[in-house]
Amino acid sequence: MGSTSDQFDLIVVGAGAGGLAAANRAVNLGARVLVLEKSGAVGGSAMLSAGILWTAPDLEVLRRIQPNGDAELGAAVVRDYDLVKSDVEKTGVAVSEEWHDHLEWGRACKIDIPALFGAWQRKIEGSGRIDFEVADVELLTASRRVVGVRYTAGDGATVEASAQGVVLATGGFQGDPELRAQLIGPGADEVAVRSNPHSVGDGFRLGKRAGAGASTHLSRFYGHTLPSPVPVTAEVFLRLTLYFSAYGIAVNREGRRFTDESLGDEVTNQRLLGQTGQRGVLIWDDSVQRERALAEPYPSGMVLDRHGEAKKIGARTAETDTLEELVETIGGWGVDGAALARTLDEYRRAADGEPVALDAPLPERPSPLARGPFRALEIQPCMTIPFGGLRVDASSRVLDRDGAPVAGLYAAGADAGGAQDLRYVGGIVFGFVFGRRAADAALTADGER
Helix, strand or coil: CCEEEEECCEEEECCCHHHHHHHHHHHHCCCCEEEEECCCCCCHHHHHCCCEEEECCCHHHHHHHCCCCCHHHHHHHHHHHHHHHHHHHCCCCCECCCEEEECCCEEEEEECHHHHHHHHHHHHHHHCEEEECCEEEEEEEECCEEEEEEEECCCCCEEEEECCCEEECCCCCCCCHHHHHHHHCCCHHHCEECCCCCCCCHHHHHHHHCCCCECCCCCCEECCCEECCCCCCHHHHCCCCCHHHHHCEEECCCCCECCCHHHCHHHHHHHHCCCHHHCEEEEECHHHHHHHHCCCCCCCCCCCCHHHHHHHCCCCEEEECCHHHHHHHHHCCCCCHHHHHHHHHHHHHHHCCCCCCCCCCCCCCCCCCCCCCEEEEEEECEECEECCCECECCCCEEECCCCCEEEEEEECHHHECCCCCCCCCCCHHHHHHHHHHHHHHHHCCCCCC
């Protein structure tokens, strides 16, 4: 095949939430944009999500929930939430009424992701181009500045394109077992991926080759617990996500608790990675089943009996009239039954106010464990996106190890790391905010904030 070259104002590598938000903003600024996508369609992992645009309502809540995340990056998301919500609304796609108790403390709305991305795709292609099924992307540099890309097009042709800025938005590195083990830690290469299969660290590698530094919080990630042992597929990502685990009791194969469950399912999920066999058991009583497990997890969320659904597809489940019977059943799954009985007894005594030493902090609102039938479900960890990635500033400029900008290079979405640490304060919103900011920084004189 031959080779071609072209000139654009902005080049975006990746057509997920962050990449499309960057390209959309660039078109609004009058730019001609080239978007490169390795798959055959736009959307990335956001297409597999529930479509919730959400984050902390203010800086005080943000710092309480996420005290160790990058304060500058987190503040940018809180400040720009209304701005990116307005970008969505301007397309005319469906946006729900906002609610203010997402995960009990977040502000949120539900958006029609397929319709939004379809509208942005048409808009981008109206003045620029989206190339699908590209491969072998390289960054081109001149005078210590990123000035464009070279890549192999879907038809096999080698293409060179130049621009005043390149945005990396390839969706993170969760699809690459080697990078998971290297950056997140031992055993991470074996964790199931609850995400699109194409995000394998392309942006991270491109940035590092151009001189980028890595962010903090490389060992942290977002995902949810899912029933075990069942294959993790797109069909179960949302359907069987155990949102209600924050109201139950999670134990490992040693029969001991390993987290404060009330911190959220995403925290239990991360800490489960370090447990024996990367497996645990979630236990809850009938009051939690009725009030939490069978409840709508968020407005318009899927209401179903996840324990019952998990049983249908072969997960290890139990339902008994007494806790003693439940402990006996769980002991047959390879869990230390004697230790589990002690754990549950000590938990209930601590919840009643006794001064009992626990393996993990007692939740502020302990799970009641009072009303049968009692239920249990074996759980496994899953990864959706990493919290670590390339080092960036609040203008989405990629920074080197010394904190200086890599001229002409920007990152958004899961390619930009450091904003989140242990707890989760939003996913799609980070792509929208930093994609938008990347376009501003690359194309406007006052874009660097």
